[in-house]
Each structure stands twice: as structure tokens, then as C-alpha cells.
Amino acid sequence: MESFINIAIKKLESTYTDKLRYFLLSLLERVSFYDNYYKEKYKIEVLIELMEDYETNDEVDEYNQKIATKVLENIRSHINKQ
Numbered sequence: 001m002e003s004f005i006n007i008a009i010k011k012l013e014s015t016y017t018d019k020l021r022y023f024l025l026s027l028l029e030r031v032s033f034y035d036n037y038y039k040e041k042y043k044i045e046v047l048i049e050l051m052e053d054y055e056t057n058d059e060v061d062e063y064n065q066k067i068a069t070k071v072l073e074n075i076r077s078h079i080n081k082q
Contacts, residue, residue, distance in 0.1 A: 001031065002042050009046055012054070018061045025054075025067040032074035048075060 008024045015021060028047070031037055054060050054068035 001034075001037065002040075005031070005043055005047070009043060009050060012050055016059070018064060021054075021060065021064045022067070025064055025071065029067055029071050029074065032071045032078075035078070038078045044075065044079075048072065051075070 004027070008028055011020060012024055051068040051072045055065055055072065057065070060068070
């Protein structure tokens with residue numbers, strides 16, 4: 001999972017294609033539901049920062065902004081449980 005998160009962060013920071021963003025964000029949304037991720041919280045601060053940027057970035061299409069919002073909601077929900 002750590003390798004995927006590294007790759008996803010790197011690609012999301014550098015890509016400008018909505019299809020690749022959609023694919024990576026969709027997978028990150030699934031990871032953000034996975035309780036075991038929150039045991040280590042690997043690069044969670046970087047993910048939060050990136051998702052907050054994607055949420056409001058005009059260069060990111062509306063659908064991908066919504067997925068970024070869902071990822072953030074999942075992360076915040078899990079953090080608040082702990």
C-alpha cells in the first residue's frame with residue numbers, strides 16, 4: 001500500500017490528465033475506507049494537503065474535485081474516530 005501511495009502522490013502532483021487523476025483518486029478513495037491504513041497513516045499529511053488542493057483547484061475537473069472531497073471526508077472521519 002505504501003508503494004501505491006508514493007506513486008499516486010507523485011503522479012497526482014505532476015499529471016494534467018483527468019483520466020489518470022480519476023483512476024488514482026478512485027483508488028485512493030478505496031484506500032481511505034481501509035481501516036488498516038490508519039494504523040500507520042503513511043504520508044497522510046501529504047494526502048490531506050494534496051486533496052485540499054484538488055478540492056479547489058480550477059485545473060482539476062469537477063468530478064475529480066468531488067472524489068478528492070470524499071477522500072478528505074474519509075480521512076477526517078477516521079482520524080476523528082481515534
